[in-house]
Amino acid sequence: MPIQHPSHITVLTTGGTVDKIYSLEGELIIGPPSVPELLSPVLSDINFTVQSVLKLDSLDMTDRDRAVLASALEAVETQHIMITHGTDTMPETARYLQANKKAQGKVVVLTGAMQPASMRASDASFNLGSAVTALGLLEPGIYIAMSGRIFPATTVLKDKARGIFTQGN
Numbered sequence: 270m271p272i273q274h275p276s277h278i279t280v281l282t283t284g285g286t287v288d289k290i291y292s293l294e295g296e297l298i299i300g301p302p303s304v305p306e307l308l309s310p311v312l313s314d315i316n317f318t319v320q321s322v323l324k325l326d327s328l329d330m331t332d333r334d335r336a337v338l339a340s341a342l343e344a345v346e347t348q349h350i351m352i353t354h355g356t357d358t359m360p361e362t363a364r365y366l367q368a369n370k371k372a373q374g375k376v377v378v379l380t381g382a383m384q385p386a387s388m389r390a391s392d393a394s395f396n397l398g399s400a401v402t403a404l405g406l407l408e409p410g411i412y413i414a415m416s417g418r419i420f421p422a423t424t425v426l427k428d429k430a431r432g433i434f435t436q437g438n
């Protein structure tokens with residue numbers, strides 16, 4: 270399989286735990302996108318554009334929000350797109366985007382984190398790196414990069430008891 274190294278990746282951010290921070294009042298809130306800070310130590314020829322589309326815990330995400338995300342996805346001009354998203358409904362959004370067909374011919378990888386990027390023991394950098402590498406290896410389609418694996422949108426599930434993404438039937 271030829272490897273098509275992406276020269277430009279667009280990152281659409283939607284909130285989720287990856288972007289959660291403690292406010293001055295001590296409440297866990299969705300902060301600004303964490304991706305620029307996660308990418309800041311990375312030396313790469315890839316150009317990244319980060320666009321904040323939504324700022325939601327994914328349990329609060331409705332199909333109206335998903336339609337906003339699908340429109341943003343349709344407007345992206347790069348071939349390779351990463352979406353950061355809360356893990357609880359990441360599979361639902363992946364399937365929505367697949368059914369919605371607004372990203373035909375594009376490689377789209379959703380990722381997120383179980384622990385906020387602002388925490389030292391976060392899985393955010395690991396998952397972001399997995400998603401970036403996956404984008405260069407995958408055929409056009411919608412995928413999830415989590416738990417050190419890549420899953421097609423159609424069958425991916427989150428095993429909430431273990432906090433691990435798995436392949437369903």
Ligand code: GLU
Pocket residue numbers: 284285286287325326327328354355356357358381382383384
């Ligand atoms: N309820 C959160 C969400 O899905 C779960 C944590 C997470 O993002 O992993 O946004």
